[in-house]
Amino acid sequence: MPQFSDDLFLGPAITYMGTGQGNASATFRGYISGTTLTVTAMLSGDSLLVGQFIDSSTAVTNGTYITAFDSGTGGTGTYTVNNSQTVSSAPGVTMFANGNALLGDPAPMSLGVGPLGRVFVWDTIPQAAGAAVVAASQTPAAASNLTLTAGAGVTSVTTQYGTVLRLDVPRGVSVSTGAAVAATLASVAVTGTGGQISYTSQAGLATGQRVVVSGTLSGTATITAYSNPTTYILTAVTATTATLTTTAGAAVVTTAGTTTGLTFTLGAAPVTVTVSGYDYYGQTMSEAITSSATVSTTVSGLKAFYEISSVAVSGATGTAVTAGTTDVLGCPVRFINKGYVSHVGWADVLGEDAATAVVADTATATTTTGDVRGTIDPSSACDGIKRLVVSVLLPAIAVGPNATRQGALGVTQA
Secondary structure: OOEEOOOOEOOOOOEEOOOOEEEEEEEEEEEEEEEEEEEEEEEEEOOOOOOOEEEEOOOOOOOOEEEEEOOOOOOOEEEEEEEEEEEOOOOOEEEEEEEEEEEOOOOEEOOOOOOOOOEEEEEEOOOOOOOOOOEEEEOOOOOEEOOOOOOOOEEEEEEOOEEEEEEEEEEEEEEEEEEEOOOEEOOOEEOOOOOEEEOOOOOOOOOOOEEEEEEOOOOOOEEOOOOOOEEEEEEOOOOOEEEEEEOOOOEOOEEOEEOOOEEEEEOOOOOEEEEEEEOOOOOEEEEEEEOOOOOOEEEEOOOOEEEEEEEEEOOOOOEEEEEEEEEEEEOOOOOOOHHHEEEEEEOOOOOOOOOEEEOOOOOOOOOOOOOOOOEEEOOOOOOOOOOEEEEEEOOOOOOOOOOOHHHHHOOOOO
16 A cells, blocks of 8 residues: 655655554453453453463463454453363463554554655555455354455455455455345244244244235234334244244234235344454454345445454344455545545546545444544445545644654554
8 A cells, every 4th residue: 555745755764653563462360261261350461452362371272362352342351262272260360462563652663654744645456345255155043253255356364363354455344145044934824912923944044034024914813003014023933933023122912813915025134243353554443233134235334444354243144144345445544524635536537536535433443433544435336447546634643753643543443
């Protein structure tokens, strides 16, 4: 990702900009059961981060590292690690975490826009986005990690934190739902007074899955407040029975009987898809994306990832799921107002591109906040041929000896 000022080419020369990388390490007390690390006390050092390797005087499987936050967010709590094992029990033993990047404020650095830059020129040729280039189609039957598969424009690389998928440029991640395990439920009958139904045996259904009921009910059953069509949620699901609830989670009043004239079309069970990985500067980051309740629908995230270490789903979906990339591209430096974007050039056209710019989110970063530096979405699809040239005006907080890490690169990732 070339980086320039208005009058200098700034390569790896040492500058002061607040982005010097430092090692993150911590000493804590904890224990491991299966793939769950429980931290009972922080003893010294930095906060725990995804990607940190774990060691102890008590045998820990070589190469064990943190893959995801559970109840812990850097301190006491639970974390997921990559290797299943048993190490001690509560309250645990002294353990050590090491690795990952912390960014100084300010600090010497070998990446950046330099102390004299006033205009940052971001110049890249992004590859085509793909709906399944991060995780190919798979149908989760429970909470689990999707299997990552590097598609076009994505490279599988091994780093000190393990194997990750590296994108061509920091960009947004998308989650798509495919077709349901079955298009409709067959031979549906109402079996109780609280929305209970039965149907021909159907494997792969998921609690939380949506079903659209349409048509004119002319059987012996009744469904209070039904109108054509109505979307319900399937709960208490088995292969042959389920309970209808409203999309607000309320009970449905029914009378047992046949449901002649109705079609029960299956949708998806929306789940939380947590994408974890690293930004362009090596900071750990994660984003929680809620998948769609509608089949064959894509939901796009807000954050720009450079490397992806895991994609975890919170439960069964009843449909195939893929993870891919979008044309939302992450700017290497922060802009908090669109006025700082002085020019967007695209596809060798003289003049401004009708791109969509989203400014940096300045709130404390969480899994649901936006990108910490800001994003640009060009007016047409990326294809590995069209060049994006963006000029960003940099205020004093982003450059020079008094620059801060936040001023240049935004709030700390989460």
